[in-house]
Amino acid sequence: MKRASNWTLLVVLAALLLAACAPAVTATATSAPTLPPATEPPTAVIPPTAAPTLAPVSLAGPQAGTAMKWMDTSVLAFVPAGEFLMGNAAGTTPQHTVYLDAFWIQQTKVTNGMYKQCVAAGACTPPTQELGAPQYTNPEYNSHPVVGVSWDQANGYCQWVGGRLPTEAEWEKSARGTQAGIFPWGNDGAACDFLNFANCIKHTSDVTDYAEGRSPYGLYDMAGNVFEWVNDFYGETYYNESPAQNPTGPESGDYRVIRGSSFETDIDQADAALRHFMGAGNTRRDVGFRCAVPQPKPLAPICQVTPYVPGVSSLPQGECALPVVDLRGQYCSKGDGFVTMNISEGAVYELNRDDYSCMETIVDGKRLLTCMGPRSYENTVEVTICNASCTTSSSPAASSAVCDPGYVLDATTGMCIYSPIASQVGVAGCPIGYVLTDRGGVKSCALAAGNDGLCSAGMYFDTLYGACISPTGMAEIPYGISNPEIAQSTYAGCAPGYTYDSSFQCCQAASATAYPACPAGTTYSVEQKACLSSQVRLSGPGCVTVQATTLKCSEPVDICSKIVYEPVCRRNSYACVWDDKNDKCEMKE
Numbered sequence: 001m002k003r004a005s006n007w008t009l010l011v012v013l014a015a016l017l018l019a020a021c022a023p024a025v026t027a028t029a030t031s032a033p034t035l036p037p038a039t040e041p042p043t044a045v046i047p048p049t050a051a052p053t054l055a056p057v058s059l060a061g062p063q064a065g066t067a068m069k070w071m072d073t074s075v076l077a078f079v080p081a082g083e084f085l086m087g088n089a090a091g092t093t094p095q096h097t098v099y100l101d102a103f104w105i106q107q108t109k110v111t112n113g114m115y116k117q118c119v120a121a122g123a124c125t126p127p128t129q130e131l132g133a134p135q136y137t138n139p140e141y142n143s144h145p146v147v148g149v150s151w152d153q154a155n156g157y158c159q160w161v162g163g164r165l166p167t168e169a170e171w172e173k174s175a176r177g178t179q180a181g182i183f184p185w186g187n188d189g190a191a192c193d194f195l196n197f198a199n200c201i202k203h204t205s206d207v208t209d210y211a212e213g214r215s216p217y218g219l220y221d222m223a224g225n226v227f228e229w230v231n232d233f234y235g236e237t238y239y240n241e242s243p244a245q246n247p248t249g250p251e252s253g254d255y256r257v258i259r260g261s262s263f264e265t266d267i268d269q270a271d272a273a274l275r276h277f278m279g280a281g282n283t284r285r286d287v288g289f290r291c292a293v294p295q296p297k298p299l300a301p302i303c304q305v306t307p308y309v310p311g312v313s314s315l316p317q318g319e320c321a322l323p324v325v326d327l328r329g330q331y332c333s334k335g336d337g338f339v340t341m342n343i344s345e346g347a348v349y350e351l352n353r354d355d356y357s358c359m360e361t362i363v364d365g366k367r368l369l370t371c372m373g374p375r376s377y378e379n380t381v382e383v384t385i386c387n388a389s390c391t392t393s394s395s396p397a398a399s400s401a402v403c404d405p406g407y408v409l410d411a412t413t414g415m416c417i418y419s420p421i422a423s424q425v426g427v428a429g430c431p432i433g434y435v436l437t438d439r440g441g442v443k444s445c446a447l448a449a450g451n452d453g454l455c456s457a458g459m460y461f462d463t464l465y466g467a468c469i470s471p472t473g474m475a476e477i478p479y480g481i482s483n484p485e486i487a488q489s490t491y492a493g494c495a496p497g498y499t500y501d502s503s504f505q506c507c508q509a510a511s512a513t514a515y516p517a518c519p520a521g522t523t524y525s526v527e528q529k530a531c532l533s534s535q536v537r538l539s540g541p542g543c544v545t546v547q548a549t550t551l552k553c554s555e556p557v558d559i560c561s562k563i564v565y566e567p568v569c570r571r572n573s574y575a576c577v578w579d580d581k582n583d584k585c586e587m588k589e
Helices: 001-023 114-121 153-160 170-176 486-490 564-571
Strands: 067-068 075-079 082-086 094-101 104-106 227-233 254-259 275-278 288-291 325-333 336-343 346-353 357-363 368-372 379-386 407-409 417-418 432-440 444-446 460-462 467-469 500-502 507-508 523-526 529-534 542-548 576-577 584-587
Touching: 075 170, 075 500, 075 576, 082 170, 094 407, 114 153, 153 227, 153 288, 170 227, 275 325, 325 368, 336 379, 336 542, 368 379, 444 467, 564 576, 564 584
Parallel strands: 227 288
Antiparallel strands: 067 075, 075 104, 082 094, 227 254, 254 275, 325 336, 336 368, 346 379, 357 368, 379 542, 407 417, 432 444, 460 467, 500 507, 523 529, 576 584
């Protein structure tokens, strides 16, 4: 009996030694876990992986204008610490030098689509539907700036995304840079190709429409479209008494500052140094906001996001019969010129001009498109009308929906599901969307930039490290890497309306409608279940282009004589012409 016991012990010891010498298996996520409904606890558990000891990382750090996606589908731009000239030496805005700490700020104004996400999460209240403003609930205007919000509503949204409204000084530096330009784009005169102002199009526009008018840090609409709330109380003489470092405005006051200009303001109001004010409880159809995030925290990833098609706009394959287009006529109403046409039911259309707007109605069972053109002169617009079953993509592969690194596409739901991987390098290297890093001889996988050139939300691409990293400078934050213990101890939690799920290591929304939708400048395609760029023009075998002319219905307002640069004049050729002999810009006859 004693000898049998010894043999048994030897067998057990041998088995243990064999198990210890077996090669380790690296777990790699190849498909997305199916998320349960938000109201049910998750059941799947991603196995943890041991974290190796890694050498410190050398970082370049974010540079001026570095872009970083954020949790509300916005993109933040980095503004480095340093001095700039604030004010324009006129009236209540004497020019003075101000030093600001570094901060991040949203590239665009907060859109209707972004704001809807906050409302769905229960962290924001709906805006006031202002007379003359686009319908907030209409998805067609998801990329337009949200308006009809008070200062408290705007600041509440910014707190929801982990930031606040920018100070007046932060806003002005973001708009003008360190060279004290008159306008965000420099000193070239204001014109309708740089910004939406002076009733060029008479209403709000997509916040990504005016790329030529971006500020030195890549910010859109720092002039035009709508005014913006900032954090400060208004003080008429504050510039004479403000501190030289990080001014935050008066301690109290009757009004809050609004900056920028709107689609209705005149050419002399587009100066980026101008100040305005309004009661904090007031709302208007031409006042919106954007947020600053001075010190972005490492928020946990959101469990599911919408896929996108990088840099291409397409329609599904199918029959390519040309749509029917029937020009009906022209007319004037209250000084505006209109042109009407009947188009096929189900057709999609697009204008080649931003200074036209169209509205659809059904008259006698037919789809009637009525387009309004610029005032004061006869003008022609090209309207492209396409059969919605035809493709506009040159390559089917180019129109495939993709996810950011750290996510995989769920074929059942059509959503991108957060699916972190083991950090250890497998036999085949790192999966697609990750890069191989060597830290003191220890090789591991780290998150790479996505198909759009940006990292997943909450990360920026560090040029020295060669991978995506948290703006806190912590390379160990396990975004895209499966390690529940480290994730729970390093993430700063989730935004209100989301709950951290330690099993999936991500933020699960209490409401499905609170998950991020399409970012500004893109629209959701039901057919492709993805976000498509709205900046790519329609074209293809199933399209026709017609010319529609609106009448001159009022006396012209001269916007051309104030343009002093020939290139700017020529870019506004729909209204202006450059007189070479007299070297000046003039209105067209």
